[in-house]
Amino acid sequence: MQPETAARLIEINRRFYRAFGDAFAHTRRRIQPGIHRLLQETIPTEGDWLDLGCGSGALAAEWAHQGRHGSYTGLDFSPELLTNAHQAAAESSLAGLTLRFAQADLSDPNWAAPVSGQTFDGVLAFAVFHHLPGVDLHRRVLHQVRGLLRPGGLFIHSEWQFQNSPKLWSRRLPWEQAGIRPADLDPGDYLLDWRHALPGQTEQVGTRYVHLFSREELAALAEETGFAIREEFESDGQGGRLGLYQVWQALE
Numbered sequence: 001m002q003p004e005t006a007a008r009l010i011e012i013n014r015r016f017y018r019a020f021g022d023a024f025a026h027t028r029r030r031i032q033p034g035i036h037r038l039l040q041e042t043i044p045t046e047g048d049w050l051d052l053g054c055g056s057g058a059l060a061a062e063w064a065h066q067g068r069h070g071s072y073t074g075l076d077f078s079p080e081l082l083t084n085a086h087q088a089a090a091e092s093s094l095a096g097l098t099l100r101f102a103q104a105d106l107s108d109p110n111w112a113a114p115v116s117g118q119t120f121d122g123v124l125a126f127a128v129f130h131h132l133p134g135v136d137l138h139r140r141v142l143h144q145v146r147g148l149l150r151p152g153g154l155f156i157h158s159e160w161q162f163q164n165s166p167k168l169w170s171r172r173l174p175w176e177q178a179g180i181r182p183a184d185l186d187p188g189d190y191l192l193d194w195r196h197a198l199p200g201q202t203e204q205v206g207t208r209y210v211h212l213f214s215r216e217e218l219a220a221l222a223e224e225t226g227f228a229i230r231e232e233f234e235s236d237g238q239g240g241r242l243g244l245y246q247v248w249q250a251l252e
Contacts (some may be wrong), residue, residue: 001134005184009133009209010107012178016194016206017078031058034158034235034245035126039066042156042231042247046070047121050148052106053128055081057088060099064089069096073115077105106132106141112148119150125157127243130211134186135221142225146250155227155248159213161234164241168192173207188212218246226251 039062043049047070051059054074063072076082082101089099102114106128123145132138145155162168173191175182180191194206215232222229227248236243 001136001186002184005180006107006133006137008178008180009189012191012207012209013131014077016208017080019206031062032126032158032236032243033240034233034243035059035062037233037235038156038245038247042154043122048118049073050115050120050123051075052123052125052145053131054085054101057085057101059124059126060085060101061088064097064099070121071098071100073100073102073118073120075102075104075111075114077103077107079103107137109140111141112144115148118148120148120153121150122154122156123148125155127158127160129157130159130213131209133189133209133211138221139224142221142227146226149250151250151252153250154230155250156245157248158236158243158245159218160210161212161242161244162190162192162210163212164239165237168242178207186211188214188217213244215244218244222248 045066045068049063049070049072051072051074054060054076055078057074060072060074074085076085082103085101089101104111104114125145129138129141132141142155149155171193173193175185175191178191188211190210190212192208192210194208219229228251229246230249231245231247233245234241234243235245
């Protein structure tokens, strides 16, 4: 993918979250069933964790609610969502747990500056990696994640599998609507509409860029960037197949 095309895709999502950040946060007050499963079965109750694309702070609030210890650091590029996250943290303070938030854009090569010099037991990225366009950016961010992990650390992420939802699949839009030629995109790149109505308001409609990852793509990326896939499962949505969750472990 050419840098110019990647930049246009990134800007589509920036515009979306600038325009619909508060409305989107309203739809993300609860964490997904797949994340609940990981909290119960996989993620230790102690340690230092970094959450990429932390959004409105729902996971941070649950982190505190469960009485976890150590530190939770959330990064997100949306000021609107971070405002909600700071509020959630203020309402969820807990002795033995440090909650922090900072603005960072994964498309920026210097996105890890807010955590410079730190390492983590694990890095989380739920429903965020699929908004990054192009394999070059995927590899670069994953190498950076690998560098932030302690030996044997975990990278736990989920990728949207919207092809398993007829409703979401029907929301694909023609790329011509965004002024982008399909030939300039990678296989699996889609433009989707998003609809939501806040109480007392008319329905709001926006567009987002999403990459539909295959298992084969993810396996290749893990191998190229120094990870082994330790676990995967599907969860969320009607039928429990809307999200693909994977647990990667950093190789020595």
